[in-house]
Amino acid sequence: MGKIFNVGHKSGWHIRPLLVEYILKVVRIGAVTITLFPRPTRAGLCHVVPLCAVLLSLAFPCTLYAQYSDDFSDGEWQDRWELHTGRFRYDPSLGELLYDAPETNGASLVHASAALDSAVWEIELRYGTTDDGSNFFRFYLASVSSLFTTGEEAFYAQCADVSGRVSLAYQNDGEERVLLMTEPVKSGDDGITSLKIRVERECDGRWSLLCDAGGVHYDGGTAVFPSTFASVASGFRVRMGAESQYLIAVKSVSVEGKARCGGDDEPDGEEDRPDGAGSSPHRHGVVFTEIMADPSPAVALPEVEYVEVYNRSDSVTDLSGYLLFVGDNYGTVQRGMLLPGEYAILCAAADSSAMSAYGKVLPVKNFRALINEGRVTYLADAEGNVVTWFDYSDEWYGRDRFKRDGGWSLERHDVDNLRCDSTLWSPSVDLSGGTPGRPNSVARLQPDTLPAHLLSVGIPADTLIVLLYDKELDASSGPQIEAEGLTVTDVYTEEPKRNSINVVLQEPMDEGEVYTLSVSGVRDVSGLAVADTVVRVAVPSVPEAYDVVINEVMPRPAAGAPKYIELYNRSGKVVDLSDLYLARYDDDGYLSDYYAITSQPSLMFPCQYAVLTPDVSSLRVHHNVCDSALCVQTDVPLAAADGDFALILRNGTVIDALAYSEDWHHPWIDSTEGVALERIDTERFDESGENWRSAASSAGYATPGCPNSHSVTQQDAADGADKLFWLTREAFTPDNDGFEDMLEICYALPRDGYLCSVSVYSPNGERIGMVSERGLLLASGRIVWDGTVDGRLLAVGIYVLLVEAVHPDGDMVSRKLVAVLSAR
Structure with a gap:
């Protein structure tokens, strides 16, 4: 079960980390999951301990080296050890200290020990039991008391239990917490296990567990766990059931390390840090600088997935035991000292030799496959602190489909720019396909000057x-x-x-x-x-049909710019975009391939715009997006020329749909690249091209998140109720400059349901063509004309428009309107 822990509060807010099973040091062995736990409460030191232990702990200063070793062979071991319960005896023929006469409450043998910092504990023993489920042997490494009960704060290594594994654990206030664990240790043919255990603890709180059983090595991994107590004792505790057949034989034990007097685990100076030990990096002290998510087909590098990191801090950093997450899956960095200004390649342990020729390699146990399309990827230390992250995407290749298809890495421009978006990354330009372990081929100074939006x-x-x-x-x-x-x-x-x-x-x-x-x-x-x-x-409401409409599309963006879809909330409701989905139509006209616009709840208020795009940062670089608009990073189902898609609810209810065509663009547009199609009238719900127009040149051919350059204003029907049909102005200049590009034919009819046709005539009465044919009208609204007939822009001149409307009940109305098509 996951457990949330707090990282400190600051200035009224705090960081809420991920669940423990995702961000703390996790060791998975089969179905067993062992996690680290938060810093324990310091236990009091008012315990009954042997006098020698008290004198020892008081005599040594915090940095004094403390050690002992014993093979029990000199016959005087009883003078050095204190027996609490049960019996131990030395067998000179075996050269071992044997546990004799089991006690159901356990037996303890205690030695004074202050070692805890830069410490190493080793023990060699044999054991074999018929386990009743409660048996164990514990090697207490460091304890605040000689009692070795679960109420006393201590660290211990345990074996000879029902799991068959060797574990490292922490205990305090009646709780026992496993920190590290090996796989089950195999016994000999006689059922006896011969075992050597080695536990190490660095001064920064990093623990490691290694075992050897008959030449077979078992690695329990590494973990960081803080401690604040001063140790006074180490030793053994044995528990065997009364009916158990047992053997516990200790051949030798040794302890060495520095005493400590409490405080935190951070060393006070270099003298307290073991040689070669690195510090924990502050956030983004180490950053991702390159990723090869799709190495096939290889260019000139090994066909290996990797990520590259760079130490931008001024300290040596040890990444050993750190977790590399790809989404919710992770692998563990097995070893990794990183010097200031040094690059390192993180890859699967099996690929280490293949990548070692290109630079320093930090092998990752259980390296997780990098998703080609992109996934949030981050590096966390064993305590769960996220060191750095990025949310890469194959959209970062831009329009370079050749490199997107594989064999080319994505590289970071500037290691000191801490943004995480496409503006900071580009495909490698190195002829080998990437630059693992060395400065990037696209490296350049790119300071971050844009605040968060x-x-x-x-x-x-x-x-x-x-x-x-x-x-x-x-x-x-x-x-x-x-x-x-x-x-x-x-x-x-x-x-x-x-x-x-x-x-x-x-x-x-x-x-x-x-x-x-x-x-x-x-x-x-x-x-x-x-x-x-x-x-x-x-609190949002569920939208109905046409509450939110598709208002602008960019199917064929300019080089480097992303595609986008603009939505407009024309209703009086507050809508949550996470309730909306995009869907394509298949060849049979059925909805398919639908997906949520966003998993993040996003409120869209009345009269507000929302822009959906695969790359928000790039969108803002290439277009002026209004501050009031919502920008959502998501895939968009836009084909470059013609396409159709729908905006739907999860239950399949269609909110709006669009089947667009490149033919809808203004005939004077030589190239449609970088030119958006805009909806003219948000109150008109038919899907014909008559309600769409190329964005005006004066608006940069695109208006994402802003009012459309060709949008029309709803007229008050009462102003022209006696006119039936009229023009807002007689002259228009359809040159796509964003000013008076369209002729607006407004209408106010007695009721809705009329079918309307608009024909164009020359001044001498010659019929030229149709503007609209049998269009269904509401009671009031407008018809727009862009000066074209059959896709051909008419010449400058005066034209007569014949508007004819017929109602199913037989009522007929018609008007002649004179318009001037002019030019500048």
């Missing part, structure tokens, strides 16, 4: 508001939150991205009520001040 506001629960940003935030800068009409009880961000502000409320929000939330004092990961924000929050 608010992407969306969501309500995943009625007492939780989530503000999502396009960039990691600085967790040490506490935001100031003011919520009108609401009581805030907690504010936190989440690992691994830390790109959200999560606001917890005391009571649920009322449906139908719109609240105001003010956020200020936020800085991003680069230290840039984030703009103070005032946002609206409300």
Whole structure:
């Protein structure tokens, strides 16, 4: 079961890490999962201990080296050890100390020991038991007491139990917590196990467990676990049931290390750090700099998946035991000292030799496959602290489909720019396909100058508001939150991205009520001040057909820019974008390949725009996106020329649909690359091309998140109720410059249901063609004409429009309107 633990509070908010099974040191052996636990409470030192142990612990200063070793052969071992219960005897013929006469409550043999820092414990023994489920042998490494009961704070190694494994554990206040564990140890043909156990602890709290049984090695792994107590004793504790057939024989034991007097695990200076030991990196002290997710077909590198890291700090960093996550799956870095300014290749242990020719390799046990399309990937230390992360995507290859198809890595431009998006990454230009273990081929200075931008506001629960940003935030800068009409009880961000502000409320929000939330004092990961924000929050409603409409599409973007779909909320409802899905139509006209727009709740208010794109950062680089628009990073089902897709609910209800064509573009557009198609009238729901137009050149041929360059304004029907049909202006200039490009024919009819046709004539009465044929009209609205007939733009001149409308009840109305097609 996962357990959430807090990393310290700062300035009114804190970091909420992932579940323990994902972020702490985890050892999986078959169905067994062992996890680390948070820092224990310091136990009191008011225990009954042997006098020699008390004198020893008081006499040694904190950095004094403490050690002992014993093979029990000199006949005076009883003078050095204190027996609590049970009996032990030395057998000179075997050269072993034997456990004799079992006690159901256990037996303990204690030796004074202060060793805990930079310490090594070794024991050699044999054992064999008929296990009744409660038997064990414990080698107590360090303890605050000589009692060796579970109420006393201590570390111990355990074997000869029902699991058949060797484990390293911590105990305190009646709780026992396993830190490391080996696979089951095999016994000899006679049922006797001959075992050597070696436990090491560095001064920074890193533990390791190694065993040898008859020449077979067992690695229990490494873990970091903090301790605050000063040890006074080590020794053995044996528990055997009264009916057990047993053998416990200790051949030798040795302990060496430094005494300590409490405090934290951070060394006070270099003298307290073992030779070669590295420090734990601060966040982004080590960063990802390259990824080869799809190495096939290989160019000139081995066909190996890898990620590259770089130590941008000024300290030696030890990545041993760190966890490399790809999504929810992880592998463990087996060894890894990283010097300042040094690169290292992280790959599967089996691929280490193949990659060693290219630079330093840090092998990863259980290296997880890198997803070609992209996945959030991060590095965490054994205590669960996320060191660095990135959320890579194959969209970062841009339009270079050749390199996207495999064999080419993605490389980071600037190791000191801490953004995590496509603007910082490019496909390698090295002729080998990548630069593992050395500076990147695309390296250049690219300082981060753009502060984090608010992407969306969501309500995943009625007492939780989530503000999502396009960039990691600085967790040490506490935001100031003011919520009108609401009581805030907690504010936190989440690992691994830390790109959200999560606001917890005391009571649920009322449906139908719109609240105001003010956020200020936020800085991003680069230290840039984030703009103070005032946002609206409300409990969302489920949309109905045409509440939200498809308002703009970019099927064929310019080089380097992403595709996008723009939505517009034309209703009076607050809609959650996580309730909406995109779907393609198959060849038979059925919906298929549907997927949620976002898993992150995102509120869309009335008259608000939302832009869906595979790359939000690139979208903002190439287009001016209005600050009020929602930007959602997601795949978009847009073919370059013609295509059709739908906006639906999870139950299949179609909210809006579009079957677009490249033929809808203005005839004067020479190339449609980088030119968006805009919806003209959000109140018109037919899917014909008459309601779509190329975005105006004056608007940069695209208006994502902003009012369309060709949008029309709803007219007040009462103003022209006696006119039936009329023009808002007679002259128009269809040159796609965004100014008076279309002729608007407004209408106000007695009722809806009329079928309308509009024909174009020359001034001398020659019929030229049709603007609209038998279109179904509402009671009021507008018809727009872009100056074309059959896809051909008419020449400059005066034209007569004959508007004819017929109702099923027989009523007929017609009007002649004069228009001037002009040019500048």
